[in-house]
Amino acid sequence: MKSINAVLAGNPNAGKTTLFNLLTGLRQRTGNWPGVTVERKQGTFATGQSSVTLIDLPGIYSLETVHAEDGMSADERVTCSYVMSGQADVLINVVDASSLEKSLWLTLQLRELNLPMIVVLNMADVARKCGITLDADTLAAQLGCPVVSMSASTAEGLPDLLAAIDRVAAAPAAALLVNRAEVSHEARLARINAICEATCDQASHTAHRLTQLLDNLFLNRWLGFPLFLGVMYLMFYLSINIGGALQPVFDKGSTALFIDGTAQLCATLHLPGWLTSFLAQGIGGGIATVLPLVPQLALMFFFLTVLEESGYMARAAFVVDRLMRWLGLPGKSFVPLIVGFGCNVPAVMGARTLETERERLVTMLMAPFMSCGARLAIFAVFSTAFFGNAGAGLIFTLYLLGIVAAVFTGLVLKHTLLKGASSRVIMELPLWHVPVMRSLLLQTWFRLHAFVIRAGAVIVAACVIISLLSGLTAKGEIAQRVDDSVLASASRYLTPLFTPMGVRADNWQATVGLVTGAMAKESVVGTLNALYLAEPQNAPEAAPAQSLSAVFAGALDETWQNLKEALSPQTLFNPVEASKGDGEMSQGAVGVMQTMFGSSLAAYSYLVFVLLYVPCASVMGALAKEAGRQWMWFALIWGTIVAYGAATLVYQTGTFTQHPVFSLICIAGVIAAGVAAVTLLRQLRFTRQPALQPVKEGGCGGCKGCGH
Structure with a gap:
């Protein structure tokens, strides 16, 4: 199959990312553009004849902003530079069909580059609801390039776009006999007006009534800010309560798999105690610290995406x-x-x-x-x-x-x-x-995946380091008590610095929590739990082993009970209640912590x-x-x-x-x-x-x- 490099370009909010997700699915990777910190989203997909590498460029209104860098963002500079470099085999210009006139300014500038190009009239369904009728064939004749009418949110018109990519990649671009430097703003505006008159039913070009009604409510001078606070509270309420209710499955399941399961496997293999502790409490404990964070963060990312896409x-x-x-x-x-x-x-x-x-x-x-x-x-x-x-x-x-x-x-x-x-x-x-559920789930997945990979590496590393430092003395010998470890010795020197804020001199564990928290805030609870449990007087008795199925059955039952409580009216005004299980500490550790802090x-x-x-x-x-x-x-x-x-x-x-x-x-x-x-x-x-x-x-x- 022929390999093609394609790029998506268009105005902000034209639906480029939705189209990108539709075409590439999970076949995406994210990095940075060379020399700058702007995110580069790249994915792959296949047409009938070609293997396509697709790049989603940040939104931009005009190519002319490349000459006015003081007033443009880093995203805009990247888009202008890449488009004008001519590296793409196919340029896909995504246009909001419900606001054609505004979008055509960039479209004409892109056509003047004489690159192989396809215009996608996205949100065709929204345009129809607004009473807008567009003639794609006439628009194609006016622009001298293929025009595809589609809706990325519903995949309407997707086969037409794939076929157009193959056609454009196989044929040279139709040249426009114009010199970009000689095209005045007035001439371009006149051209836009002529195109709109020929392709758009102006009589039906009316504002969307739902948008007007909602804007009258949410942008109201007196109601706008209270409604904003209400929306933010609802987002946190749902994220915290429902996410907290779902945590037992992740918490107990990860503990059974990665800590208890690893310890049992090491015992079966007759591994030495220090290696068992390193694998189970260090690596396994780090993984078990990350996974309970997933429900709340996933819901938080999901609701943020809903607010953005709506x-x-x-x-x-x-x-x-x-x-x-x-x-x-x-x-x-x-x-x-x-x-x-x-x-x-x-x-x-x-x-x-x-x-x-x-x-x-x-x-x-x-x-x-x-x-x-x-x-x-x-x-x-x-x-x-x-x-x-x-x-x-x-x-x-x-x-x-x-x-x-x-x-x-x-x-x-x-x-x-x-x-x-x-x-x-x-x-x-x-x-x-x-918002379209497929797009919401994809965006949530990408955000959550990036967070878990990034934070997980730091948390696991922190748990491994703490496990090592709490098990060795300053002389490099095995510590019989955590108080004799190099971790405790170093922390005792730092703890007096925190006396003015209420940390007592003997509460060195709190200092260690702050040190590990500088690497990842998620590790603070795990650090305190491990160190307070290490106190001899609080060493818990080993609990009887349970099968993995029994652990998950109990976790599912607890999750169901938590969900019923989380969705009850009583918790509406107290969303923190459901999050109290987040990063749970054992009762022994809680008792020691209460004693150490004192008040x-x-x-x-x-x-x-x-x-x-x-x-x-x-x-x-x-x-x-x-x-x-x-x-x-x-x-x-x-x-x-x-x-x-x-x-x-x-x-x-x-x-x-x-x-x-x-x-x-x-x-x-x-x-x-x-x-x-x-x-x-x-x-x-x-x-x-x-x-x-x-x-x-x-x-x-x-x-x-x-x-x-």
Whole structure:
């Protein structure tokens, strides 16, 4: 079969990604474009005569923005550079059939490149519902290239597109006798008007009534923001409650398979105890820590995708535009921050869609303060151990504190390192759509797969390292007690630094949890559980072995009971309840943890630090790639300063009457350090200019997306 390189190009919200998923399915891989950090999505599919490699380019409105780089995003620069390089064998221009006139500006520019090209009139079903009638044959004659009318969401017209790809690849492109440099804007607009008059039934070109009705509601001056808060609450309610209810299957199943099963296999093979512990508690424990996170994160990604594909996320950006401009950011910067509630990594990467470097940097530096799903697992465990019925309210205050810290960071940057006002942007509100389940599941799978692979590697590595360090003494001998291990010895030197925020000198396990949490927040609960259980007085008796089928049967029964509770009206206003099983700790470990922390206030201060301090290794890596190493180090240092100051203020304010002099010194020190930090930032000027490398055929950006 003939090999073809094809590329999808078109306006934002034209349905390129939906068409890409329809054509390639799971045969996709993701990496970065050479020289830049823009995501490169590539997949394969077959037509009747050809094997096609397809690239999904970021959306763009015009090729002319390549000459105005100050006002374009990194995504737009990549699209312009690749299209104009002429590397594609077939150019597939995806056009929104419900807004043909707007889309034709880019279409005409693409035709002027004289490349083999197909125009796809996507969303033909939506156009029909809007009363729009398009003549594809007449449009093809006007443009001088094949035109296919289809709906990517329902696969309508897919055979016609596959046949058109074979025809275009086999024949040379029809040349247009024009010089792009000589085509004026007025001439191009006149051409667009002529094409629309010839191909579109203008009398039927009316707005979609459903879109008007929904926009009148969700964009209402008084109702828009309350409805936005309601939508966000509903998303978290469903993700947390239903995801938490599904966890027993993943939690108990992974424990039985990867920890107990590995231990039994090692015993059968008569392996030494240290190797059994390494394989079962290290590698197996790491895997068993990752899998219970899957349900909540999968649902969070699913509902975020629903909001994006339905068209609501663009409306949410419009609703909060005024608030974001107070921080010197456009409303669309709020979208990646919302994504940060699921995971901070896609939040950092999502900032690349913003127009200016300053806006991208500020948004990326605010994103790590948004409380992600991994932090929720920690909050839920501490809520069960320390806060009782008040847990839901206290965890809600932590979410609010994260938002306040992000806003504070934005304001500090606006008046120090990254001065400037928000750019003026035109926000396009796409028509409301009913999302297609196939597309939703594919997008959710890709996001979840990337997270599990990325976080799983870090968590397993952390568990293996902890297993080794907690089993060896400083002299390299086997430790009989965890207190004698090199891990305990090193942590005891660091623990006094956290005394002002309520961590007692003998609670070195909490310090280890913070160290491993810097690699992956998901590992904090597993670390504390392993270390607190290692205390001799809390060593649990071995439970009688159960068959794997019995374990899964019990887990399924518990899951069913949890689902009924999660969907009950009583939990509607307390969504945290269902997440208390997330990253469960054994009763013995919980008892030791309560003793070690000593008070609920100390535990809450510890959670404040966990919320705000160093983002996990994956987020730091994303920051380094997207913004540069100097900004990664800034985020690390700034986050630690904010976390330490906030946790210290919380604990010392709450215990002021017990030791007023010490508390006063700590509070004054935090305030003085904060003033000094802001003053120092005002004197500094960090600059990082975007450098777009030319896209070269065969070039490798080292993204590992292709396996090389």
